[in-house]
Every structure is written in structure tokens, then in C-alpha cells.
Amino acid sequence: MNTDCCKILGIDPGSRITGYGIIMKNRNHLGFIACGTIRTNPKNSFSERLLEIYKGLSEVISLHQPEVSAIEDMFVSHNPQTALKLGQARGVAVIAAMRTEMKVFDYTARMVKQSVVGYGQAEKSQVQHMVKALLGLSKVPSSDAADALAVAICHANHLGNQPGQMTT
Amino acid sequence: MNTDCCKILGIDPGSRITGYGIIMKNRNHLGFIACGTIRTNPKNSFSERLLEIYKGLSEVISLHQPEVSAIEDMFVSHNPQTALKLGQARGVAVIAAMRTEMKVFDYTARMVKQSVVGYGQAEKSQVQHMVKALLGLSKVPSSDAADALAVAICHANHLGNQPGQMTT
Numbered sequence: 001m002n003t004d005c006c007k008i009l010g011i012d013p014g015s016r017i018t019g020y021g022i023i024m025k026n027r028n029h030l031g032f033i034a035c036g037t038i039r040t041n042p043k044n045s046f047s048e049r050l051l052e053i054y055k056g057l058s059e060v061i062s063l064h065q066p067e068v069s070a071i072e073d074m075f076v077s078h079n080p081q082t083a084l085k086l087g088q089a090r091g092v093a094v095i096a097a098m099r100t101e102m103k104v105f106d107y108t109a110r111m112v113k114q115s116v117v118g119y120g121q122a123e124k125s126q127v128q129h130m131v132k133a134l135l136g137l138s139k140v141p142s143s144d145a146a147d148a149l150a151v152a153i154c155h156a157n158h159l160g161n162q163p164g165q166m167t168t
Numbered sequence: 169m170n171t172d173c174c175k176i177l178g179i180d181p182g183s184r185i186t187g188y189g190i191i192m193k194n195r196n197h198l199g200f201i202a203c204g205t206i207r208t209n210p211k212n213s214f215s216e217r218l219l220e221i222y223k224g225l226s227e228v229i230s231l232h233q234p235e236v237s238a239i240e241d242m243f244v245s246h247n248p249q250t251a252l253k254l255g256q257a258r259g260v261a262v263i264a265a266m267r268t269e270m271k272v273f274d275y276t277a278r279m280v281k282q283s284v285v286g287y288g289q290a291e292k293s294q295v296q297h298m299v300k301a302l303l304g305l306s307k308v309p310s311s312d313a314a315d316a317l318a319v320a321i322c323h324a325n326h327l328g329n330q331p332g333q334m335t336t
Contacts, residue, residue, distance in 0.1 A: 084242070084254065
């Protein structure tokens, strides 16, 4: 893979809101391309909501044609039922990316925060602020979109150094 | 949907082994069509294993063209990390079915056992035995394939009565 120039899709999966962000790394420059959220309809069945995430991400991938994707390893709560739902959303996100033959890299929230803010325990607002600064955005992105952009930035920072983890 | 005659795909998702089973319901008769397991390569990354499940199920669906699918609501362990992995496998299974516009129905393990064995706390070996008897198989299917056939039988038993749950 060309590590000098690469279009990266970052995904922050969630069963209610899935954030996505696309950036371009060009040597040492990071450029913003797009970001947003996929909000699932709470009136739909859970399976239908998974399909909404799948279709939403597939549209984003089809539109922007990223070369690689990075997905946040989600916070594992103490509640297995919550973990089961989050896991389903994450599995759908992984497949939406992998079925297009994109490689998927995983980064823990700690690695993402370390990479973007320089501190693994940083607050969400710090992540939003640094994402805005690093990408030269005119306004602060929403929390979910910022998290997705942050994982994409984290992957960009790892490119050319050590490759990101390809496993969860 | 025609409830007299219907080809049903049952899925028992798992990150290591995913069971599948296909049956035909024709009025009150249940006919066996196929069953098997998708075993993922433990040497691959977790994302790659999710893709193996997706591709394996997509092949089964493409080959047998079931009209509806039923997926077991997996056991939620006390370990959120395990639930997260199981959830990802389940999300992939749901998408493999739903992307073909099949409806997906969910049944808890208790509902499946109640429907197949008449007792919600039945042992795995009882499920295997009853699946063999109900479908007139010449030998007992593997545990994972039997669980998948059992959830398909459970859905068949609910057809025409009350529709299965369409949510997790």
C-alpha cells in the first residue's frame, strides 16, 4: 500500500448512532473529506436497524471510495446485553467495509485518544476540539463523527510506522 | 407470506462455528433440505473471520434460496468481551440474510427448546435427538447444525399461529 497518500474511512459503530469520517493522508498532511452519522430508527426492529447501518455505510463507501478503514474497538460495558447489541453493530460495520475488499484496522479508544490528544484518558470534548484543529475544520463535528474522524487520524498516524492491529 | 409452504433457514451464529440448517414446511409436514457448519480459521484476524461467516452464509443462501430466516438469540454470558464477539458474529449473520431482503425472526434458546423438545431447559443432546426424529434424519446432526435446524423448526411451528419476534 502507498503510505504517502491514502484515503481513510474511520467508523465509530453504535446501534443507535454510527459515526463515520473520511480523511486523506498526503505525506504529512491530513485533509478532511467528509463526516457524518447514521441514525437508526428506534421504531424499527433491531435487525432492521442493523440493515440501516449496513446500507448507510455502504452508501458512504460507494460515494467516497476509501482505500482502507479503521474501526474503534468499542467500550465494553459491564452489561453483556449492551455488549451484545454493540457487537452486532460493530460486526455489521466490519462487513460493510470488508465486503468491498478494504482492509479493516482496529484501534482501542485509548490508542485513538493517545494519537489525537496525546492522552489516553482524554474527554470527548478534547477529542472533538483536536479533530477540528488537526483537520482545519470551521466548526466542531458532532461527538460521534469526531470519534470516527479521530480513529481515521489514528490510523493515518500509524501508517508508515507500525501497521495498525488487524484483529480485535 | 404463504404459511402452508415455506423454505426456512435457521442460523446459530458463533465466531468460531456458525451452524445453519434449511427445512421446508409443507402444511404440517417438515422436510429436511440441508445443514452444516461454517468454521472460521482461528489463525485469521477477527475481522477476517467475520468475513468468512458472511461469505459462508451468503453461499448457503445463494444455493438454497430460503424464503425466510430464523436466528437464535444467543446466550448472553457474564463476560461482556465474549458477548461483544458473539454479537459481531450475530450482526454478520443478520446482514447476510437481510441484504437478500429475507425477513429475519429471532427466537430465544428457551423458545427453541420449548418448541422442539417441549422443555425450555432441555440439554443439547435432547435437541439433537429431537431434530433427528422430527426431520426423519438417518443420523444425529452436529450440535451447531442441530441448533440451527431447531431454530428453523421453531419458526415453522410459529408460522400460521403467531408470527415470530422480529426484534432482538
